Amino acid sequence: xxxxxxxxxxxxxxxxxxxxxxxxxxxxxxxxxxxxxxxxxxxxxxxxxxxxxxxxxxxxxxxxxxxxxxxxxxxxxxxxxxxxxxxxxxxxxxxxxxxxxxxxxxxxxxxxxxxxxxxxxxxxxxxxxxxxxxxxxxxxxxxxxxxxxxxxxxxx
Numbered sequence: 001x002x003x004x005x006x007x008x009x010x011x012x013x014x015x016x017x018x019x020x021x022x023x024x025x026x027x028x029x030x031x032x033x034x035x036x037x038x039x040x041x042x043x044x045x046x047x048x049x050x051x052x053x054x055x056x057x058x059x060x061x062x063x064x065x066x067x068x069x070x071x072x073x074x075x076x077x078x079x080x081x082x083x084x085x086x087x088x089x090x091x092x093x094x095x096x097x098x099x100x101x102x103x104x105x106x107x108x109x110x111x112x113x114x115x116x117x118x119x120x121x122x123x124x125x126x127x128x129x130x131x132x133x134x135x136x137x138x139x140x141x142x143x144x145x146x147x148x149x150x151x152x153x154x155x156x
Contacts, residue, residue, distance in 0.1 A: 002061070002154070003053060005147035009064055010049025012140045013042040016133060023129065029122060032115040033089060034078040038133050041071035045140070058151045065144035068137045075134030081117050082128050088117040 020039055023029045031039075045067040052060035081088035120128045127135070 002056070002147040002150040005143050005150065006049055006052045006061060006064070009061075009068070009140045009143040009147065010046055010053070012136065012143070013045035013049070013068070016136060017042045017046070020129075023122065027122075030115045032117040032119075034074065034081065034117045034130065035115075038071050038074045038078065038130065041067040041074070042137075045071075045144075052147075056151065058148055061144045061148035061151065065141045065148065068141035068144055072134045072137035072141065075130045075132075075137060078117065078130035079128060079134060082120050082130060084118070 017039060020031065020035070020042075024031055045064050048060055048064045048067060052064065078088070080086050122129055124132065
């Protein structure tokens, strides 16, 4: 049972990564800085999952859960940036321009990223890709924790 849960959680992170690359390369939607940040924990979860399938250690599913929770947190933060609930990184969002001189405004324009973190390029049911990543990653974290608990209970 725990191996099955680990396999599903690992495949889930791999699927989310493939989806992100599909949007980027097939859908021609360049990722922003926060989108890229959300990918790293999924990559770690895939590596942890492959290792956990070969070496049954209870610690590994907990590390997989930590990776899933990390990307969920980044996705939730990114959702807040997209919705204007809080500011994102300065290198990723646009600030107010009312009191900027023309030189400062030109500098801001020239140093602006090509893809802003506070724009929503795609959404489904009023949830952006970042929001969907957060939701899916929370589900994956539950799978990882269930696998770890099953291993602990059965002392595998």
